[in-house]
Amino acid sequence: MDEPWRGVPTISQVAQAAGVSRATVSRAFTRPQMLSQETVSRVKSVAARLGYVPNQVARALSTGRHGNIALIVPDVANPFFPPLIRGAQARADLAGACLFLGSSDENADREDTLVAKFTGQVEGVILVSSRLDEERIRHHAGRVPIVLINRDVTGLPRVLIDTSVGISAAVDHLAEFGHRRICYVAGPAASWSNQQRRKAMRAAMRRRGLEMVAVTAQRASFEAGRDIVAALLGTGATAAIAFDDVTAQGILVALAERRIAVPERFSVIGCDDVLGATTFPPLTTVSARCDEAGEVALDLLGDVTRLKAMREIRYVLDTHLVVRGSAGTVPAAR
Amino acid sequence: MDEPWRGVPTISQVAQAAGVSRATVSRAFTRPQMLSQETVSRVKSVAARLGYVPNQVARALSTGRHGNIALIVPDVANPFFPPLIRGAQARADLAGACLFLGSSDENADREDTLVAKFTGQVEGVILVSSRLDEERIRHHAGRVPIVLINRDVTGLPRVLIDTSVGISAAVDHLAEFGHRRICYVAGPAASWSNQQRRKAMRAAMRRRGLEMVAVTAQRASFEAGRDIVAALLGTGATAAIAFDDVTAQGILVALAERRIAVPERFSVIGCDDVLGATTFPPLTTVSARCDEAGEVALDLLGDVTRLKAMREIRYVLDTHLVVRGSAGTVPAAR
DNA sequence: GCATTCTCTGCAACCGGTTGCGTGTCAAGA
DNA sequence: TCTTGACACGCAACCGGTTGCAGAGAATGC
Numbered sequence: 001m002d003e004p005w006r007g008v009p010t011i012s013q014v015a016q017a018a019g020v021s022r023a024t025v026s027r028a029f030t031r032p033q034m035l036s037q038e039t040v041s042r043v044k045s046v047a048a049r050l051g052y053v054p055n056q057v058a059r060a061l062s063t064g065r066h067g068n069i070a071l072i073v074p075d076v077a078n079p080f081f082p083p084l085i086r087g088a089q090a091r092a093d094l095a096g097a098c099l100f101l102g103s104s105d106e107n108a109d110r111e112d113t114l115v116a117k118f119t120g121q122v123e124g125v126i127l128v129s130s131r132l133d134e135e136r137i138r139h140h141a142g143r144v145p146i147v148l149i150n151r152d153v154t155g156l157p158r159v160l161i162d163t164s165v166g167i168s169a170a171v172d173h174l175a176e177f178g179h180r181r182i183c184y185v186a187g188p189a190a191s192w193s194n195q196q197r198r199k200a201m202r203a204a205m206r207r208r209g210l211e212m213v214a215v216t217a218q219r220a221s222f223e224a225g226r227d228i229v230a231a232l233l234g235t236g237a238t239a240a241i242a243f244d245d246v247t248a249q250g251i252l253v254a255l256a257e258r259r260i261a262v263p264e265r266f267s268v269i270g271c272d273d274v275l276g277a278t279t280f281p282p283l284t285t286v287s288a289r290c291d292e293a294g295e296v297a298l299d300l301l302g303d304v305t306r307l308k309a310m311r312e313i314r315y316v317l318d319t320h321l322v323v324r325g326s327a328g329t330v331p332a333a334r
Numbered sequence: 335m336d337e338p339w340r341g342v343p344t345i346s347q348v349a350q351a352a353g354v355s356r357a358t359v360s361r362a363f364t365r366p367q368m369l370s371q372e373t374v375s376r377v378k379s380v381a382a383r384l385g386y387v388p389n390q391v392a393r394a395l396s397t398g399r400h401g402n403i404a405l406i407v408p409d410v411a412n413p414f415f416p417p418l419i420r421g422a423q424a425r426a427d428l429a430g431a432c433l434f435l436g437s438s439d440e441n442a443d444r445e446d447t448l449v450a451k452f453t454g455q456v457e458g459v460i461l462v463s464s465r466l467d468e469e470r471i472r473h474h475a476g477r478v479p480i481v482l483i484n485r486d487v488t489g490l491p492r493v494l495i496d497t498s499v500g501i502s503a504a505v506d507h508l509a510e511f512g513h514r515r516i517c518y519v520a521g522p523a524a525s526w527s528n529q530q531r532r533k534a535m536r537a538a539m540r541r542r543g544l545e546m547v548a549v550t551a552q553r554a555s556f557e558a559g560r561d562i563v564a565a566l567l568g569t570g571a572t573a574a575i576a577f578d579d580v581t582a583q584g585i586l587v588a589l590a591e592r593r594i595a596v597p598e599r600f601s602v603i604g605c606d607d608v609l610g611a612t613t614f615p616p617l618t619t620v621s622a623r624c625d626e627a628g629e630v631a632l633d634l635l636g637d638v639t640r641l642k643a644m645r646e647i648r649y650v651l652d653t654h655l656v657v658r659g660s661a662g663t664v665p666a667a668r
Numbered sequence: 669g670c671a672t673t674c675t676c677t678g679c680a681a682c683c684g685g686t687t688g689c690g691t692g693t694c695a696a697g698a
Numbered sequence: 699t700c701t702t703g704a705c706a707c708g709c710a711a712c713c714g715g716t717t718g719c720a721g722a723g724a725a726t727g728c
Contacts, residue, residue: 008454008477010714021678026716036676051477056455057394058714062683066391068455076419082411089410089437098451101435103423117432120342121390121402143342222612249612256614278556278583280590280614344684355708360686370706392684396713 009050018046029054067097069301070118070125071294074106078220079246079274080290084128084149087294095302097123106219108132119144124301126294127151131190147301149293151192157304157313159296163193163271164200166286166319170241170269171204173284173321178330179210179239179267183232185225185251186216187243194243197271201241213237217247225250229258238330239267245275245285252279252326263328273322282324289317343384352380363388401431403635404452404459405628408440412554413580413608414624418462418483421628429636431457440553442466453478458635460628461485465524481635483627485526491638491647493630497527497605498534500620500653504575504603505538507618507655512664513544513573513601517566519559519585520550521577528577531605535575547571551581559584563592572664573601579609579619586613586660597662607656616658623651 015022020043027034028043035043046052060066071088073081085101092099100118104111108131115132118125124145130137134153140146141156148158174182184201187194198214205212213235217224225247232240232251242248248270252262260266262281270285277283296315304313349356354377361368362377369377380386394400405422407415419435426433434452438445442465449466452459458479464471468487474480475490482492508516518535521528532548539546547569551558559581566574566585576582582604586596594600596615604619611617630649638647 012714022715023679023717024677026714027677030716034676039676053450053454055395055714057391057400058683059716060391060683061395061685061714062716064683066455076410076423077413077416079411079413082416085410085435086437089435098455099435101419101423101433103420116387120387121400121432222610253612253614253616276556278587280587282587346684356685357687357709358707360684361707364686368706373706389684392713393686394713395684395715396686398713 008055009052010055011052014043014047014050014052017050018043065123066121067092067095068100068122069097069298070100070102070115070122071128072102072104072111072114072118072125072130073128074104074111074131076101076103080244080272080288081128083274083291084294087291088126088298089294091295091298095298104131106131108136112136115140115144123305126297126301128297129191129193145301145304147297147304149297152314155312157300157311157315159293159300159315159317161193161288161290161293161319162316163197163286163288163319164203166271166288166321167197167200167241168204168207169321170284170286171201171208171210173323173327174239174241174267174269175208175210177239177267177328179237180330181211181213181235181237183235183237183240184212184214185228185232185240185242185247186214187220187247188218189216191220197243217243220244220247222246222250222253226254229254233260233266239269239327241269241271243271245270245272245283248283248285248326249275249279252281252283256280262326265331267327267330269321269327277324279326281326284324284327285322287319287322289319292317342389343386344389345386348377348381348384348386351384352377399457400455401429402434402456403431403632404434404436404449404456405462406436406438406445406448406452406459406464407462408438408445408465410435410437414578414606414622415462417608417625418628421625422460422632423628425629425632429632438465440465442470446470449474449478457639460631460635463525463527479635479638481631481638483631486648489646491634491645491649493627493634493649493651495527495622495624495627495653496650497531497620497622497653498537500605500622500655501531501534501575502538502541503655504618504620505535505542505544507657507661508573508575508601508603509542509544511573511601511662513571514664515545515547515569515571517569517571517574518546518548519562519566519574519576519581520548521554521581522552523550525554525577531577551577554578554581556580556584556587560588563588567594567600573603573661575603575605577605579604579606579617582617582619582660583609583613586615586617590614596660599665601661601664603655603661611658613660615660618658618661619656621653621656623653626651 011022011025015025025043028040032040089099102114111132126147128149130151137153148156215228215231217228229251248268251268255262270283273285273287345356345359349359359377362374366374423433436448445466460481462483464485471487482490549562549565551562563585582602585602589596604617607619607621
């Protein structure tokens with residue numbers, strides 16, 4: 001009587017209760033057009049009464065398709081990734097898929113382990129800003145469909161955020177304010193984004209005939225940005241473009257601590273547009289459309305798994321400058 | 335010959351190649367002590383050569399145990415949740431489990447759908463700051479083990495962050511600086527945390543014989559915090575304790591825009607300690623230990639599923655004040 | 669009125685593992 | 699020599715769905 005068991009009804013119980021075979025119940029949910037209207041509705045009402053819901057695991061085993069997708073990011077806590085996750089999530093919902101999340105803590109070995117653990121449980125994996133070497137990425141790509149974000153590996157589908165346009169606009173913006181010597185605050189050397197941004201900035205500066213200097217923050221973090229400020233000021237630059245917004249935020253705070261007004265005495269531009277206007281002054285930055293990157297990657301993964309064809313796909317999102325209040329006229333005298 | 339198929343070998347292929355039965359291969363991985371040393375090593379070496387890795391889905395179907403856990407949060411992009419996610423993730427790793435992530439966008443219906451979708455694919459669900467009504471939570475709890483974070487439903491295992499100690503300390507801190515009239519900037523009315531914080535603050539103020547006023551931000555966000563500042567200043571308070579750090583950050587920025595120095599002319603204290611020292615001035619706040627909450631919830635879920643006993647568990651984490659630089663002496667004159 | 673086609677449903681195999689039970693082997697004990 | 703029992707392994711059923719194939723009626727064509 002008093003069954004204290006979490007009873008999730010199975011297809012057999014529904015079949016028995018409805019007086020049909022298991023196959024019919026299955027089809028009532030997956031191919032209703034194969035059945036008569038009447039049978040479908042009867043089965044469905046019985047199923048609803050019993051609270052039946054198809055077991056995804058069993059379904060996955062027999063069909064080979066469980067709409068699950070894994071998303072692996074270097075660090076959930078980095079504000080760059082949540083919007084991306086949210087974008088992917090939204091698309092996954094539309095496709096009726098569930099999202100596995102993995103956070104590698106910027107550690108290649110952990111990332112490796114995660115991919116291996118997810119493989120076999122998901123239909124595809126999205127690797128964001130992967131820290132893995134090409135060989136290992138290719139190895140995994142041989143066992144499960146993979147889509148890369150912010151990593152450019154030939155032959156694999158990938159979505160890249162091309163910040164060069166935005167960076168170029170940022171340089172123009174600063175140049176118009178009269179800045180002649182601008183500093184690039186670099187991020188992790190292994191990061192594809194960092195290399196790309198540095199290159200874009202160098203090109204834009206040369207085109208304008210301006211003088212580029214650079215300092216390197218050991219990692220992309222608020223603390224790194226704050227710690228780099230002494231070196232940054234030592235370069236004699238009047239403005240800085242930082243690898244990402246978080247670093248820029250660190251710079252902003254360190255400048256405030258030194259009572260150096262932004263943008264009156266120093267201009268700062270970030271990258272990624274993940275902080276919105278939450279800083280003071282509100283950060284002028286290069287939008288990175290990370291949410292879109294998540295969406296596109298998920299759609300791409302859908303195409304890849306559906307078509308079974310691993311075409312050479314290289315989806316590039318461009319960027320633009322978001323002008324807020326952290327860049328301004330160059331100080332008259334130094 | 336040229337098999338272009340992603341060939342993941344099955345247990346049968348390994349069995350054949352090793353000249354044993356499927357059962358033996360299975361046991362070589364799950365119960366090696368049942369087999370002779372020699373057989374185990376032979377099977378394992380064959381498996382390694384073929385690149386065999388047990389299919390988790392099949393395993394889950396037959397055992398009923400797939401170490402997967404779902405975590406549902408209202409909003410990935412709210413900085414309160416990433417540390418929590420990270421904490422849960424770390425514990426899941428230790429347990430060899432994978433994490434499903436769901437983001438409900440603060441929407442109860444979406445949350446409902448998500449739970450339903452995850453149920454049957456996971457061994458347990460962790461609901462963070464759930465927007466669901468009690469009835470629906472109990473309904474789901476009847477189908478899958480559930481652990482709640484920041485939600486107090488009798489009879490269900492839950493971990494609560496008790497900010498009352500921290501809030502009380504915050505009030506003391508402000509009182510020592512001479513503040514007599516302090517404003518509580520409230521968050522979402524439906525939020526358990528908000529109710530609890532408000533109550534704690536009222537009690538602390540009364541105990542000290544201070545005057546509490548309150549304003550309500552319609553939602554917990556940076557914008558809401560910024561928009562509430564006019565009302566906040568209108569109350570005549572000299573200090574504010576905000577529902578959370580993000581709101582406090584909005585207040586900070588709005589005050590900066592009005593050239594009202596913090597903490598010289600106005601003191602602000604946040605809640606949750608999710609921003610670290612990234613604001614200017616660095617935010618004095620009540621630590622919420624959200625990472626720990628994630629860890630504890632996961633451990634709890636492990637206990638619940640392992641012991642099959644749904645004991646009445648109410649795990650309370652206490653908090654303390656983190657003093658940084660956004661609170662100070664009350665301005666002499668108004 | 670009979671052959672043919674179409675519609676609807678059931679049978680049974682299958683997905684890739686796990687596990688209770690049974691059997692064969694071999695050494696120790698009586 | 700004959701139990702007895704431990705040990706190592708295989709057989710076969712099972713988890714909960716899906717799906718190719720076949721068969722039973724009903725509808726259609728001639």
